[in-house]
Structures are given as C-alpha cells and as structure tokens.
Amino acid sequence: MKCMNCGSTNDVIDFVARKEKLFLCVNCRGKLANGQLGKIGRPSLGVTKKVSLTLSEEGWKRLDELAKGNRSQYLRHLVLEAQSEDWSNDACLGYAMLGMENMGYSERQIQELLRAIKSEFDWKSVEEAKCAYKDSSY
Ligand SMILES: [Zn+2]
Structure with missing residues (x-):
C-alpha cells in the first residue's frame, strides 16, 4: 500500500479522517497530526452556493x-x-x-x-x- 500524499510505502495504514478514507505513511501521519499536511484526498468539487428550486x-x-x-x-x-x-x-x-x-x-x-x-x-x-x-x- 502506498501513501496517497507522498507515495512512500513506509508503514502506510488506511484510516478515516474528516469523512475521507486516507492512506498515509508514518511521516505524513505526523504532518497531518501537526496540521502541516495541506489538502489531501478527493479534490474539492468547487464552490457551494444555495439555490431554491420549485417543482410539483x-x-x-x-x-x-x-x-x-x-x-x-x-x-x-x-x-x-x-x-x-x-x-x-x-x-x-x-x-x-x-x-x-x-x-x-x-x-x-x-x-x-x-x-x-x-x-x-x-x-x-x-x-x-x-x-x-x-x-x-x-
Ligand atoms: Zn507519505
């Protein structure tokens, strides 16, 4: 299993954080814990705006x-x-x-x-x- 952030295979485990399934190596888990890891996982779909829709x-x-x-x-x-x-x-x-x-x-x-x-x-x-x-x- 490869780290989804850096591609390393060093002690990679999969776990769920912020409703996303993550595969991270030991180094990147440390970065994640310290808030040093930027955006990982599924890229954002864009900007969310509210709309009202009327249908029967x-x-x-x-x-x-x-x-x-x-x-x-x-x-x-x-x-x-x-x-x-x-x-x-x-x-x-x-x-x-x-x-x-x-x-x-x-x-x-x-x-x-x-x-x-x-x-x-x-x-x-x-x-x-x-x-x-x-x-x-x-
Ligand atoms: Zn990594």
Missing part, C-alpha cells in the same frame, strides 16, 4: 427517483451535462465549418451541412452521435 410534488418524486438519494450530485451532473452539450454543439459546428472551408466547399454547401447537423442536435444526444460516428466506417 410529482416533479420532486421523479427527481428523487433519478437522483437515487443524492440530489446535489444528480443536479450537478445535469448542469455539467447541459453546459458541455452547448459547448459541444458550437464546437462541432465550428470544426465542420472549418473542415469544409479547407476543402473548398461553397458557402451554400457549408450552410446546408451546418443546418443538417443542427437538426441532428435535436434528435440525437451527444452520446448517440459519438456512437454513430464510432460505429461508422469513417
């Missing part, structure tokens, strides 16, 4: 089913997914446009392709599009 009884029931006991984790996942999907859509259009410009396609052809890609955004998830490309012969 049915909406909350559905959310709790999907969240499987961890609302904030589930909502964080949805927010990150929504944000990355926006980025992916614009980036995808940009890549397609640049590639077509490099190949010498006309403005009209580029417009048509971008329109076709945009309409796929409404029908296919990022994951489905990824799979469609991977499973294709391109």
